[in-house]
Amino acid sequence: HAKKNKLNYQYFDTSLNEKALTSFELSNKIKEALENNEFALYYQPIYSLTENKIKSAEALLRLFSKNTSMSPDKFLPIVKDLGLINEINNWVLDNAFKQLSIWNKYKKDFSISINISFSQIYSQDFIDFTKECIKKYKINPKNIIFEITEDETLEDIDKASYILDSLKNIGIKIAIDDFGTGYSSLAYITKLPVDILKIDKSLIKDIEKEKNIEIIKAILSISKTLNFSVVAEGVETQKQLEILKNLKVEKIQGYILDPPLKAYEFETKYIKSKT
Ligand code: C2E
Ligand code: CA
Ligand code: CA
Ligand code: CA
Numbered sequence: 062h063a064k065k066n067k068l069n070y071q072y073f074d075t076s077l078n079e080k081a082l083t084s085f086e087l088s089n090k091i092k093e094a095l096e097n098n099e100f101a102l103y104y105q106p107i108y109s110l111t112e113n114k115i116k117s118a119e120a121l122l123r124l125f126s127k128n129t130s131m132s133p134d135k136f137l138p139i140v141k142d143l144g145l146i147n148e149i150n151n152w153v154l155d156n157a158f159k160q161l162s163i164w165n166k167y168k169k170d171f172s173i174s175i176n177i178s179f180s181q182i183y184s185q186d187f188i189d190f191t192k193e194c195i196k197k198y199k200i201n202p203k204n205i206i207f208e209i210t211e212d213e214t215l216e217d218i219d220k221a222s223y224i225l226d227s228l229k230n231i232g233i234k235i236a237i238d239d240f241g242t243g244y245s246s247l248a249y250i251t252k253l254p255v256d257i258l259k260i261d262k263s264l265i266k267d268i269e270k271e272k273n274i275e276i277i278k279a280i281l282s283i284s285k286t287l288n289f290s291v292v293a294e295g296v297e298t299q300k301q302l303e304i305l306k307n308l309k310v311e312k313i314q315g316y317i318l319d320p321p322l323k324a325y326e327f328e329t330k331y332i333k334s335k336t
Contacts, residue, residue, distance in 0.1 A: 090126045091139055095148060099125050102156050103321035106331055107174070107292060107314045110306060115331050117206065119174040119314065120157045121321045122149075141180075150181050154194055160324060161205070162198035167332050174206040174236065180214040182224050191228065202232035208259065209249075210238040218252050229254045236292070241276060255289055262295020262315070268304050277308060 094100060104118040122133045140146050153175065161173045181187055195202055207228065209221075225235050236257035237249050241264050249255065260280060264273050277293075284291050293305050296315030305313060322330070 087131075087136070087139055088143060091124070091136055091143060091145070094124055094126050095140075095145055100149065100152065101125065102153065102160065102324065104160075104173075104324060104327040105314060105321040106318050106327070107312055108318050109312050111311050115318075116168075116170060117172040117174060118327060118331070119208070119321075120153065120160075120176070122153060122176075123321075146180075147184060147186075150177075150184075150187075151190055154190060158194040158198045158200055158205075162200055164328065164332050165201065165204060169201075170204070171332070172204040172206055172234075174208050176210055176238065177207045178210050178212040178214070179216055179221060180212055182209070182221055183214065183217070188224065188227060191233075192231070195231075203234070205232075206234045206236050206257065208236045208238040209253070211243045218248060222252050222254065226254050229256075241280060250283070250287065250289070255287075257290050257292060258284055259292045259294050259314075260310075265293055265295045265301055265305075265315070266297075268301050274304070274308075277310075281308060281310065 101123045102120045103123050104120055106115045107117045107119060108115050122137075124131050124133075124136050137146070137149075140149050157173050157175050161171070164171050164173075194200070195205075207225075209225070229235060234256040235254055236259055237246065237253070237255055238259050239261040240246055240258040242261040243249075250258070258280060260277060264277060267273050268277070281291060283289070290311050292312040292314055293310050294314045296302055296305065296313045296317045298317065301315075302313065302317055319330075
């Protein structure tokens, strides 16, 4: 029996070593992926309950390396540590805009939502690169939504406001991501040029709890007064959908419709389909 225990111990020990190796390997994998272009954008539909149709999609970054896929929550901080975040951010913008230019040939009002972190908007060439891509792909800026996400950056909200104003002036729409969870959500909506609030999926998950319903009602009430449109994200069940419909939420996104899809899958299902 002692032998068996020893084997078990060794087994766990090995797996621990593998785990330790993984973060080192991860860095190499990510460098490799950047060189070999192993990133992809997936697209998740956003459904309008008021218009009964899909008029936009959120672009979500995926990394495929030797048949493993990894969440952007996990690999983006590593990309940042490697000093390669600017490169990948620009890759996302270029690819999403290219996709948008193609899809707008079929649906001219279709829009794409792109995730942008606070640190990204402060980076030197963000505005220039955005404008360059708009020109390059002949995009209508009205079809672009930037979803602003909190990251570990110390925020200079006045600077953010100045930068986002200049984007809004050319027609780009600004969404606040994960609304209802961050530390300064209320400061964002008073100081930033916001068009859309995305209600965080943690509020939707436990939507049957009275407190969550009250918070969502308050978000909807502020949105009505300040003229924001609202998207509920992470909608998974029929029950959640019913509650959101009753609350008169405008748009929903989540597994109940579809998970993020490969571009060609999204295109077949939502862009080239007749409905
Ligand atoms: P997020 O912007 O809040 O994106 C929503 C996340 O919820 C996505 O995870 C999506 O796949 C997932 N999701 C969608 N529907 C459901 C649902 O019904 N239930 C649940 N439980 N989850 C759902 P994902 O793709 O792993 O992305 C994680 C985060 O990584 C994103 O959160 C976003 O903050 C960040 N991210 C993704 N792509 C990019 C990017 O291109 N640039 C930047 N800066 N950040 C990105
Ligand atoms: Ca988002
Ligand atoms: Ca979100
Ligand atoms: Ca998030």
